[in-house]
Amino acid sequence: xxxxxxxxxxxxxxxxxxxxxRVIDDLNIDPLLASYKGGGxxxxxxxxxxxxLVFAYTSNIYSSRKMEEACQQNIHFxxxxxxxxPDHNTLNRFRSERLKHVxxxxxxxxxxxxxxxGILSLKEVYVDGTKIEANANRYxxxxxxxxxxxxxxxxxxxxxLWQYARSIAQExxxxxxxxxxxxxxxxxxxxxxxxxxxxxxxxxxxxxKVKAKLALAKKNWPDALERYAAQEQILNGRNSYSKTDxxxxxxxxxxxxxxxxxxxxxxxxxxxxxxxxxxxxxxxxDLSDTTTLIPHLEQYQTDHGILPExxxxxxxxxxxxxxxxxxxxxxxxxxxxGYFDKDQSESERSKRPFTQDKLHYNQxxxxxxxxxxxxxxxxxxxxxxxxxxxxQQLTTYRAQNCEGCPMRGACHKGKGxxxxxxxxxxxxxxxxxxxxxxxxxxxxxxxxRPVEVEPIFGNIKENHRxxxxxLRGKEKVEIEFGLLAIAQNLRKKxx
Ligand code: SF4
Numbered sequence: 001x002x003x004x005x006x007x008x009x010x011x012x013x014x015x016x017x018x019x020x021x022r023v024i025d026d027l028n029i030d031p032l033l034a035s036y037k038g039g040g041x042x043x044x045x046x047x048x049x050x051x052x053l054v055f056a057y058t059s060n061i062y063s064s065r066k067m068e069e070a071c072q073q074n075i076h077f078x079x080x081x082x083x084x085x086p087d088h089n090t091l092n093r094f095r096s097e098r099l100k101h102v103x104x105x106x107x108x109x110x111x112x113x114x115x116x117x118g119i120l121s122l123k124e125v126y127v128d129g130t131k132i133e134a135n136a137n138r139y140x141x142x143x144x145x146x147x148x149x150x151x152x153x154x155x156x157x158x159x160x161l162w163q164y165a166r167s168i169a170q171e172x173x174x175x176x177x178x179x180x181x182x183x184x185x186x187x188x189x190x191x192x193x194x195x196x197x198x199x200x201x202x203x204x205x206x207x208x209k210v211k212a213k214l215a216l217a218k219k220n221w222p223d224a225l226e227r228y229a230a231q232e233q234i235l236n237g238r239n240s241y242s243k244t245d246x247x248x249x250x251x252x253x254x255x256x257x258x259x260x261x262x263x264x265x266x267x268x269x270x271x272x273x274x275x276x277x278x279x280x281x282x283x284x285x286d287l288s289d290t291t292t293l294i295p296h297l298e299q300y301q302t303d304h305g306i307l308p309e310x311x312x313x314x315x316x317x318x319x320x321x322x323x324x325x326x327x328x329x330x331x332x333x334x335x336x337x338g339y340f341d342k343d344q345s346e347s348e349r350s351k352r353p354f355t356q357d358k359l360h361y362n363q364x365x366x367x368x369x370x371x372x373x374x375x376x377x378x379x380x381x382x383x384x385x386x387x388x389x390x391x392q393q394l395t396t397y398r399a400q401n402c403e404g405c406p407m408r409g410a411c412h413k414g415k416g417x418x419x420x421x422x423x424x425x426x427x428x429x430x431x432x433x434x435x436x437x438x439x440x441x442x443x444x445x446x447x448x449r450p451v452e453v454e455p456i457f458g459n460i461k462e463n464h465r466x467x468x469x470x471l472r473g474k475e476k477v478e479i480e481f482g483l484l485a486i487a488q489n490l491r492k493k494x495x
Contacts, residue, residue, distance in 0.1 A: 007079045016494045017076040020055045023490060027109045031102040044086050049094045050106065051080050057487035060464045062480075064088035064095065095483070096476050103482040108303045110486050111279055119493060124310040125272035125279050126445075126453035127296065127317065129289045130461070133255075133468040134248030134477070136265040141250055144239040147228045154221055155184045158192055161214060165196040168205055186225035193218050238285050241265075247474040249285040255467060267469070267477055270296045271485070272308065273453030277492050278485040280304070283478050289316035291388045294325050307331060312445040315340055321390040323429035334437055334445040337430050344438075354411040356420050357427075368397050370418065371411050375400065382421075394421040459491075460484055 011017060024047060032046050055077065056067045068088040070077040086094075099106075114120045197214055200206040234241055240250040240263075248265035256262065268284040270292045282299040284292045293313070301307050310332045318337030326333040342348040343357075352358070359376070360369040368376040376397040384392040399418040402408055412418035436442045460466050466484060469477050 007075065007083070010075055011079045015076065016058060016490070017055055017080055019494050020058060020490055021051055021080060023110065023113065023493070024051045024054060026113070027106055029102075029106065031105050032098065035098055035102060044081075044084060044090060046094070046098065048081055048084065049086060049091065049098075052077065052086065052091065053095055053099075053483055054486050054490065055080055057483040058490055060466075062466060062470050064092040067091050095479060096471055099479045099482075100475060103479050104303065107281075107482045107486055110489055111277070111304070114277060114489055114493060117493075120274040120277040120279060120489075122274075122279060122304055122306065123308055124445075125274050125300075125308045125312075126449045127270065127272050127293065127311055127313040128449075128453040128457070129268055129270040129284075129292060129316070130457040131251050131253050131266045132269055132461075132466075132481075133253060134242065134245045134265040134267060135469050135472050136242035136245035136248045138262070138264055140243040140265070141263075142231050142235070142241050142243060143250075144232070144235050147231055147235075150224070151184050151228060154189070154224065157213075158184070158189065158217070158221075161196050161210065161217065162192065164207075164210055165199045168200060168203055184225060186222040186229070189217070189221045189225055193221070245472040247285070247472075247477070249287070251287050255461075267474070268292060269481055271453065271456060272296070272300055272311075273456050275452060275492065276455050276459070277489045278456060279308075281481055281485050283474055283481060285474075290319045290322065293317050293322045297325070297329070297331075310445070311335065312449050314449070318430075318433065319386075319390075320392060320423065320426040320429060321386065321388060323426075323433065327429075332436070333433070334442050335433060336437060337433055340434065340437065343434075354407075356422065359420070368420065368422075370399050371407055372405055376418070376420065379419075392423055393425060394423055396421050456488060460488060 029047055029050065032050070036046065052067060052071060056062070056070065059070075059076075061067055061070055065088045067077075068086070068091060071081055071085045111120065111122075115122050193214060197218065200211065200214070234246050238249050242248045242250070242265035245265060248267060250263040251266050251268065252261065253264050253266060268286050268289070269281060270284060270289070271281045272279040280296070280300040280303050282292070282296045284295065286292050297307060297311075307329055308331060311326060312334040313336070315336040315338050318335050318340070322335065323333065326335065342352075349358075354371060356368075359371075361367075362369060362375070365375070366378050370376050376399045379396050379398045381393060381395045384394055386392060397420050399412075402412060402417045405411070437446060464487075469480050471477060471480050
C-alpha cells in the first residue's frame with residue numbers, strides 16, 4: 001500500500017461502534033463537562049472516554065486493562081478514539097470518579113431517545129430483579145446475628161460477675177443493678193467492670209478464677225463492644241455485610257456452581273424493562289424483591305419525572321404494602337401474589353382443601369365457616385409490623401369446638417380449637433389482583449412479562465458474561481450497572 005488506508009474506510013457503515021458514537025454525540029453531557037471545571041484541560045475529551053466505556057460494555061469488555069488493550073489494538077476502538085490511546089488508569093478514574101452522579105443523566109437521555117424512536121415504552125413496564133455478585137471476598141462476612149449473640153453472651157457473663165461480687169461484697173454493690181441493661185455498651189461495661197473490680201480486688205475470699213475473668217473482661221470487652229457498635233452502624237438494618245465491600249450484603253445467588261447454597265456478597269439489581277430494554281434500574285441490599293418495588297418506582301420517577309401507567313411483576317412483589325402503593329399512585333398493576341399460579345389449577349387447589357382462603361366468610365356476621373360447618377368467631381385483632389416497617393391489621397377467628405372432630409389432623413394439627421389470623425385488607429388486594437391478572441389485558445401482560453424483561457438478565461449474565469461487578473461500593477456499582485444498561489439498550493437499537 002502506497003498510502004495507509006483511512007480508518008473510516010475500515011469500519012463498516014452499519015457497525016455498532018458507529019451507532020454508539022452517534023448516540024453519544026447527540027447527548028447533552030454538560031453535567032459531565034462541569035465536573036472537570038477548575039484549572040487545566042483534560043488530556044482526553046470526556047465524550048470520547050464515555051464512548052470508549054459504552055462501546056467496551058457493549059463488546060463484553062469490563063476490565064480497564066482490557067479496554068486499554070482494545071484502544072491500542074482494536075480497529076473499532078482506534079476509530080472511536082481517533083487513534084488516541086487512554087491507559088487503564090485514565091479509563092478507570094473516568095469510570096469510577098467522573099461518572100459519579102452524571103451517568104444516570106446519560107442513561108435517561110438514551111432511554112428517552114429510544115422511547116421517542118418507539119423502541120421502548122415509558123408507560124408500560126415489566127419489573128424484575130436479579131442478584132449480581134459483588135467484587136468482594138466471599139469469606140469476609142460480618143453477621144448481624146453473630147454480633148447480637150456475642151453481645152448477649154457478654155451481658156450474661158457480666159451479670160454472673162456482678163452477682164458473684166454481690167454475694168461476697170454486698171454493701172459495695174447495692175446501688176445499681178446491671179442486670180437491667182437495656183443495651184450493653186462499651187461505657188456500661190467499663191463502669192460495671194470497674195465497680196466489680198473495686199468490690200472484690202482486695203477481698204481475700206474472692207476466687208482467683210473470677211479475678212482472672214474480670215481482668216480479661218476489662219481488657220477485651222469494651223473494645224469488642226465498640227467494634228460491634230461500628231459494625232452495627234455499617235449493617236444499618238441488614239443482617240450481613242462484607243468487610244471488603246461494606247455495601248455488599250450476603251445473599252443467595254442463582255448461579256451456584258458448587259451447588260452448596262453458599263451465600264455470596266452481592267447486590268439486588270432491579271430493572272423496569274420494556275421490549276428487552278432497561279427503562280430504569282436501581283440497586284438494593286434487600287434479600288427479597290418484595291421490599292425493593294417502592295424505592296425502585298421512586299427511582300423511576302426521579303429518572304423520568306413520571307411514573308409508569310402499567311406495571312407487571314411476578315409473585316415476588318405481591319405484598320399488601322406494594323399493592324397499596326401501586327393503587328395510591330394510580331398505577332394499573334398486574335402483580336401476582338404467592339400461590340396465584342397454583343390457584344389457577346383445579347388439581348393444585350384440591351391439594352390444599354383446608355387452607356384459610358378456602359373457608360367461607362360470612363361478612364354480615366363477621367365469621368368464617370369451618371369445613372365441619374362450625375362458625376369461627378372474631379376473637380380480636382392485632383397489628384403485625386413487617387420487616388419493611390409496614391403495619392398490617394390482622395383479625396383472629398377461632399373455631400368453637402374442635403374436640404373429637406373427624407377432620408382434625410387434616411384441617412388442624414395444633415392443640416385446642418383452630419385459630420386463623422386473617423388480613424382482610426390483603427385479601428381484598430389479592431381479589432383485585434386476581435381479577436386484573438385473569439382479565440384479557442392481564443393475560444396479555446402475563447404472557448409478555450417473560451419476553452419483555454426476563455431476557456435482559458439472561459443476556460447480560462449469560463450472553464455477555466457479566467456475572468460479577470468490577471467495582472466496589474454501591475455508588476460505583478450503580479455506575480457499572482448504568483453502563484451495562486446503556487450497552488443493553490444500544491444493542492437493542494442496533495438489532
Ligand atoms: S378441626 Fe375444628 S375447625 Fe377443623 S373442621 Fe373440625 S371443628 Fe372445624
